[in-house]
Amino acid sequence: MNLGTRAAILAIVIAIPLSGYTLWVSDQNKATGLTLGQHKVLVTFYPLYQFTKAIGKEKVDVSIIIPSGIEPHDWEPTIQDIQKMKDADMIIINGAGLEPWITKIASINPNVIIVDTSNGIPLLQEDSNGFDKTAKKDPHIWLDPVLAKKQVQSIVDNLIKLDPQNANYYQQNANDYKAKLGVLDNKIKTDLSICDKKDFLAFHDAFSYFSKEYGLHQHTIVGGLDPETEPTAPTLQQVTEDAQSLGLNVVFTEEAVNPRVSQVIADEIHGKVLILSPLEVTDKNIDYITKMEQNVSNLKEALCS
Ligand SMILES: [Zn+2]
The missing domain is CATH 3.40.50.1980 (Nitrogenase molybdenum iron protein domain)
Structure with a gap:
């Protein structure tokens, strides 16, 4: 038996039990609607990933939408990016005008929950005198730890709505993280x-x-x-x-x-x-x-x- 044949047989031997496992997992998914018991949550960029990971830990499957190394201010999703987003349970955005493209996602997947973490935060404007009515809102709330705490609370409130069974777990993690943000603030x-x-x-x-x-x-x-x-x-x-x-x-x-x-x-x-x-x-x-x-x-x- 040459090496190539041996490798091919080995691959088949490994693949058989794996395909059995895959079938079992997909049956479980039909029962729960979830991937391995996790909820598929997308966040738009780095700070939201950190906040959501700190709250959801292993119970939430978190991915970042905007590719690493890319500035979020000018990013626009391609058709492929939008396709990738259509199966998410929840999309967490910064809001305040940082992700104007999010309306496209809402129109192709009306079931996705979109969490705008700037809700309830008084926003500053580019024109600080308030004379220019067309002035852009300033999205950079995540750089103030006091406002970051509000973003964390907004994320935990919505994760609890998505997965109420783990409410205590998420709230405890969020409280721990908000305490760390409080230490940073001090x-x-x-x-x-x-x-x-x-x-x-x-x-x-x-x-x-x-x-x-x-x-x-x-x-x-x-x-x-x-x-x-x-x-x-x-x-x-x-x-x-x-x-x-x-x-x-x-x-x-x-x-x-x-x-x-x-x-x-x-x-x-x-x-x-x-x-x-x-x-x-x-x-x-x-x-x-x-x-x-x-x-x-x-x-x-x-x-x-
Ligand atoms: Zn910026």
Whole structure:
């Protein structure tokens, strides 16, 4: 018997019991309507994955819709992406205009439960004076741990509606996670309150909720709510002059943008470049609290130097 034949026989021997197992599992699925006892939940991007995993743990099958490494602000689903979403039990979105395409999903699968985690949160607008009636809402609520707690509560309330048998389990996990967010909130207050400066230079306009919560003043290199906007030369000149007059020593960049832009300003003001992450293109397995602590550490360096 040559090696190829042997491998083929081995494959058949393994496949027979496996196909029996598959049949058994699909029979179970018919009875429960679920995959191995789990609920299929989709979330749009990183922070929602972390929050939902922390609450559902092994009882919820969570996947991220927007592919890793892709900025959520400009992403649009293809027909194939929409097909992948049509079997979900629940889709959890940030809301506040971050996922305008979600209406397409609701129209092809009227049974899917769509959870908008921005519901009930007072939203800021791009135009902070409120004069521009067409101004976009600011979606970056996940960067304020106090608002993140509300997003967690919104997720747990809806998971309980989907799977009431495990209500206590989900609520306990959510309470534990909200307690961790409370510790983070206190740490931010304590760590940043000792710094003299209140102004910092972020890359894009992602930290308005965070700044409001902690009494800071955000300035940005690119003007809008979307990091993919390229700053013009006059904008860079103006930002550099502002950074100088504010006495800043740190210029922030973020993961999915060209760090040269921040470096040009840092060179002019003899400062350095650090990362202030908007948590938009983060590896899904890195803990949200850890990422926020890294942000706080870098902010402390900027505000206390
Ligand atoms: Zn953003």
